[in-house]
Amino acid sequence: MKKFLPITLTAAGVIFLSSCSKLFDVRPEGVLLIEDALKTPEDFEKVLNSCYDVAANYYNGRIQMLNEVLSDNLAAPINNNDLNEVYLRRVNFFNGTTNGVYREPYRSIFRINFMIENFGMVEMPESRRLTFEAEGRFLRALGHFEIIKLWAQPYGYTTDNSHLGIRIQNQNTGTQLQIRSTVKEGYDAILQDLWFAKNHLPATNGNYATKYSAMAALAKVYFQMNKFDSAAFYAGQVINSGQFTLEGIDRFKLGPISEGIFITVSTQTPTLLDGRSGAFTGNYRSDNNPNPTLRASKEFYNLVAQRPNDTRLSFFEVRDEGLPTEFVAVTKFNKDAFSIPVLHLTEMMLIRAESLAELSQNLPEAINLINQIRERAFGDDSENLPATATAIEIRDAARLERRIEMFAEGDRIQDLKRRGTKGENITVRGAAWNCPGMVLQFPASDINETFLGNPEGGCN
């Protein structure tokens, strides 16, 4: 018997291992398995909220700053090699900052697609499901739009927009390698999502997306495509909704923002400050940092300073004047935390004004829109456009105010590219609007034989 004890033990063991597989299914603590995570419609609401959360993390200044550094609004970044690469238009596929920002919208898109693909897990009213989907698709469109603007040549770069865009993820693809969609496919998908969102979103939705958010996004996308009639139409719809009124010159603040059409919010409670403006404060802030990373360019400062009564001049301050280290500090973001008006009334007014000018339609309305912005900036009508202003004058006024109003919002470089595709002769800090370095490089982990990288070689 004793000889066979070990063998008996082995046999017992094998039975033990195979029959007690459950013993080795250790339910993780502190996290939820899918069957526990998605049980009620409210769970989907939380997933959706996490998509907004991600959006707030790339709209906290990160996506805006990559655009802004590429433009002529800023001087060379200090003490930040990654941003300096962007400024030098030599982004390589190891750039941790650009790679990090690139991943964020897709993180949100994964969750949106996951949510849409799993609606079947829970019973909920059709209307509620449609609202969830509409909010998701609104955010998906914004995410795709932000990526396509930075990582691909602009809409209109080729006449049929068959040039390589980005990956449009309308469904999750796991670990499968995918090809780049064309820019045309990209804009088509973005518009599809926004139309759906416009049709199914409510008119009010707290701090979340509304049908006006979708319309404002449509105006912005169409404007970027140089489709002025649609841009003017949707911008007009938002302006005339009566839901939004202009703020003062500073619309970056905590609490409600009356001109915010879609905002990503920083929240303050007595116990918690949930700030979502870190990349603005971290890079521009000049009251607690003698050497801010990002500073306005001299050229931009001079543009603002040529109208000394412009109250927006107070957002800028020349430091170390006359020294080799002289620079233009930005004071606009000298605060701890604020919400970000991603889509706002000022932009809608300027889109509509410029679009009307481009279309030579309703010029008095266009003049009125610009003058509202100017009166806010100057405190009086001293800089107003005359009623006799020509379409060209209106367009140029809109562009000037747009550049000043939307400083640091990442608009300038896309505006220049848009105008480049229209055939205007555009150079940005000495380089053509469509040179390779104007487009960021994809992360090294994305580029392979299936997914081609952008051409390198900067803009020299």
Next chain:
Amino acid sequence: MVFLLITCFTSGIYAQAIKGKISDKSGPLPGVNVLVEGTGKGAVSDMDGSYEVRGLPANTNLTVVYSFVGYRTERRPINLKPGQTLEINITMAEEISRLDEVVVVGYGVQRRRDVTGSVVKLGAKEVTDMPTPSFETAIQGKAAGVQIITGSGLAGSGSVVRIRGIASISGSGDPLYVVDGIPITQDFFIKGNAGAMNNNPLAVLNPGDIESIEILKDASATGIFGSRGANGVILITTKRGKTPDWTFNFSTRVGTSSPVARPNMLSGPEFLQMYKEAWINDGKVGVPVLPGGIKWEDAQNINTNWVDEVIRVGVKQRYDLSAGRQTNKYDFFAGISFDGNQSYLTGNNYDRSSIRLNGGYNITSKLKISANLSLIEGINNRVDEGWAGGLGAAMSTALPIYPIRNPDGSYFIGGTNPVRLRELKEWRTRELRSISGITLTYNPAKNLYINLNTNYDYMNLVEDIYEPAELLLVTDRVGDSRRFTNIINNWNTFLTATYDWKVNEKNRLNIMAGLEFQEQARGGMSYFSTVAGAPFWKARDMLDNRQDFTPEKSRFGSVFSRINFTNQEKYIVQGVIRADASSKFGPDNRVGFFPSVSGGWIVSEEAFMKYNPVINFMKVKASYGIAGVAPPGNRDLWRSSFGIDSVRGYNGQPILFPLLLENPTLKWETSQIFDAGVEMGLWEDRITTEFSYYYKYSTDVFLNVSLPGYAGFDNFFDNLATIYNQGVEWVVKSKNIAKQNFSWTTEFNIARNWNKITDISGFNEEAVSGGTNDTRVVLGYPVGTNFLVRFSHVDPATGRPVYLDINGEPTFEWNPANRVPAGRVLPDAIGGVTNILRYKNYDLSFLFVFTIGGNIYDSSSKRQLGTFDSDGWNHRTDQFDRWRKPGDVATYPRLTTTPETYGTGTPWINTTLWLHDASYARLRNLTIGYTLPQEAARKLKVRNARIYFTGTNLLTFTRFIGLDPEIARDFENVTDRNMSVNITFLTPPQEKTFNLGIDISF
């Protein structure tokens, strides 16, 4: 007078003694147990083989027993006359050469004869013969095929240990450490790489407690550990009482620590001169704008030597006291130890205090209980190093033109100031650890043993950080006090039955079978306070804002069996099978089977070899087996899970989000391993040698791949790679001289490993995710390939660096698309040479370790020898050899303030200019000792006493221009640890130590 009388009286009864010398055929034999049966008296022979036992009764029949592992026990009957001192000289005979030495093999022991695998045994002395930051470092150079790369000069720094190459990428490549049967918690990433150091879970083990270390290298040996043995197993056995009467040991050592090399950074004036040259080279005019907004005139008046400010001569001290005894009824060992280990980095020290109690008690003749209990406290006073501060800052962004303090006495804050950081920040980790177990051994019938072991490895790591407002430059609070507590409970229990079946005169069968179950649970919490005003260890009542970490738990269960069959004491066959189940896999892949089969043939037992004049021993062995690896950590990677954040969320509302991309088909990483070896003894074992070959083919190797951005997740853990390793090892030990008064032995070992990745499932070189990414996974190349743009030369006309593009054509543009496999961190060969010389009571030993071939990547030199730009690094004097005017042929390009001169947009570019040959030889240890002669020892009432001097890392021979050719930087994760040894990034070099020690036993 009374005293004299008493002396006379007592000596009248117990004045009798025995003494003499014990030797074997090659000379004096130290360490032999001498026991006079029935009296409880005994001794251990000293260095020259002498022994003496006093106080024996007269006119009594006694038996003296001489015993020593590996030798035949001798017995001598005596009957002493009153006052007699009898001299008995003994020559001990080895027991059938060294074949009956007992070797720990996992769930039991085997006679050396029966071992069919590759096992290296190191004794206590080899582990404690020199001061090291952690016990495993002392193994370096002493075991063939075991590569040990010592981490850095930080106190308590760990090493990277690789047995027979590296077969894992994103799974742990470390061997399994088993202490007295307990697979211990060995996670190097509990604290990430905070402050540029990985927490070393092995640093708490007291080397003084270690009796022996067995390193299992091949499938035959590791097979019994199944899925966990793929990277080798290191078995640690702690001391137990072994002398018939009480033996006390006391040892102490004091020493100093200094760096093996000092960085050659620029002085203030040198920096300004070079900076100005760069400024002028770029065509800029006027006064150069310096980093940190420092004015040129001010900079000229400052010359801070930051290296001097952050290093010192560290002081080391160690005290170890133990007592032990073994009788028929019980055995007992108790040890207490303190090790105070200052590094040469100012403010950094690791203090370890430990207590150990090991004992056994025979409850009945059939039932024995034994226990190992240890309690250890390790306190690490941390400093920021590497990229985080300290010496790393002195080698990088702390410029010599920055002062330590402003004229008003306040700290300078305009740029990096490592002194300010060190002096203001308080940082301490305290690890409480207990590795303990209880064993019940039941012997119900002859040769049948049943063992039940229950073990518990408890780890409680508390990290306290305090940063005062003055450091944080804030005014709204006193400072930030943080505490992070990590608790790991590791339970393990196993039941084994062993039967030694003597089938008949010729055949023996040893059968062992067992069951094992292990559960590891991890949890912890953090605390935060802005009002405590001190680190929490000084302000315990201020613990506030508690948050619990997500707990993790994993389970592991096994059933295993080993059958060892011996025929005529010369043919051995062994079969092992182990089935493991792990909670880290889904239901379909949960159980893995890991069999191995092996055989040995002791050729020298054959009749035809009996009278061979040269070869007195020869054994041939071979094995084949399958081993595996489970994913690291305790989290499920096979199924998706979701996190919920209701505290912050977004917009004041909770958020719910997926945490990982599930992989339901995740399965064991498996290695098929073939080994063959031959052991020989020549000229009556004057020379012993062993040659081994291994081939290891690892499939389903884990890769934590970087997913493309559009996948929505950063990475994915999957079985994606195939790696093969093969290698050869050669060990030779020679007793060059073996005379009574003079002996000299030499041990030499060398190992070569070939390693190649043969499949990465179509992913590119950027596939492997995370970490410092210093090396790449490249198809057709070894693990840890330096994948770099090739630097060609400095253009004599322009001074610009010339690179080679992918086709080998010269270009001024640095483009990462031009990277090629340019080097490898794995060496061609590694090894060590130990020489031990004894002359009378003096001994001298020295150990050289060496590495031949392979590369070291001096990652920080891309900045230390690169551009002078606004984020300001100090540079090294190597850069004096630079291009200055057309026609210059120089090592380094023209100085510049912008990376564009070097054909790039960033100063952080990797090229082969920073890749160096990693070959080196190092005098790892030199020890000179003197053992007190027996006469003198007796006068001092001690059994043995030895005083010695030992120095470590005294000499290094290398062509590497950086600080230390043997280095392991801080790692981000397991993958990094496998791939990026021999990369240095501001890593503090190893320490050089000088020590004086005393060992006394009484």
